[in-house]
Each structure stands twice: as C-alpha cells, then as structure tokens.
Amino acid sequence: MREHKYRAWYKGRMVPVAIDAEGTPVFLGIDGKWDYLEPEPPVMQFTGLQDKNGKGDELYAGDILKVDSPLGAFESDHPMRGIGVIVWGDHNAAWCLEWQNKTGMKMRPLLHDMILRYNHKIGTIYENPDLLEVKP
Numbered sequence: 001m002r003e004h005k006y007r008a009w010y011k012g013r014m015v016p017v018a019i020d021a022e023g024t025p026v027f028l029g030i031d032g033k034w035d036y037l038e039p040e041p042p043v044m045q046f047t048g049l050q051d052k053n054g055k056g057d058e059l060y061a062g063d064i065l066k067v068d069s070p071l072g073a074f075e076s077d078h079p080m081r082g083i084g085v086i087v088w089g090d091h092n093a094a095w096c097l098e099w100q101n102k103t104g105m106k107m108r109p110l111l112h113d114m115i116l117r118y119n120h121k122i123g124t125i126y127e128n129p130d131l132l133e134v135k136p
Contacts, residue, residue, distance in 0.1 A: 005046035007060055009126040010037050017043060047086060047095040047110060051121040061086050062125045064132065065097060069118040085125060086110060
C-alpha cells in the first residue's frame with residue numbers, strides 16, 4: 001500500500017503536513033499540537049517514488065527532475081534527457097513529468113522507463129524556480 005505523505009511550502013521553507021478531514025493542511029507545531037497554516041500554503045503530495053541519484057530523495061509534486069538518459073533529448077516527445085516538473089496528469093491519471101520543447105508543453109508518466117531509470121531531483125518549483133527558466 002502506498003504511503004500518503006504531504007509537504008507544504010510555508011514561509012520560505014518546506015514543512016511536512018497532514019491533511020485533516022476537511023482537506024485542509026495542518027502541521028505538528030513545536031508544542032506537539034496540530035495547527036493550521038495561515039494563509040493556506042500550496043501542498044505537494046508524495047508520489048510514492050524516489051529519485052535515482054543515490055540519495056533516494058522522495059519525489060513530490062512540484063519537484064524538478066533532471067533526466068540523463070544516454071538515448072536522446074527532450075527535443076522530441078520522449079523524455080530522455082532534460083529538465084521537467086512532477087505534476088498530476090489528469091489525462092493519464094498518473095504522476096507525470098512535464099517539460100517544454102520547441103513544439104510546446106509535453107507530459108509523460110513518471111513511471112516511463114527512461115524517467116524511472118535516469119532521473120535525479122535537482123530542486124523544487126518553490127526553492128529553485130530559476131531551473132525552469134527557458135534559456136535562449
């Protein structure tokens with residue numbers, strides 16, 4: 001069974017959170033009591049996967065991955081080499097890697113063999129947005 005874990009970007013840092021019965025993120029305060037985060041921050045869900053860079057970092061929605069496959073580059077529709085963001089793909093009903101190439105935004109399931117084998121986490125959309133800037 002997959003573990004359900006969440007984190008939130010709150011006041012400039014990542015904090016582990018739980019989701020209450022109403023779907024609101026709460027965190028365990030220093031006093032040991034659950035407390036609400038005000039204002040409500042963006043919440044990222046654990047994908048159930050870890051990166052392959054040797055550190056075994058858990059992968060969450062909003063994480064930025066670099067894929068280094070020896071087979072190709074993101075210029076095609078296949079995620080072989082490049083940088084993308086983990087998102088939930090409604091069309092695929094799965095966690096996906098989304099990236100931009102010359103023809104627009106592309107998305108492939110995170111369980112795609114090349115993504116699973118050759119990925120490593122390099123940041124998050126909140127901590128490292130500069131990693132996603134399109135360079136001319």
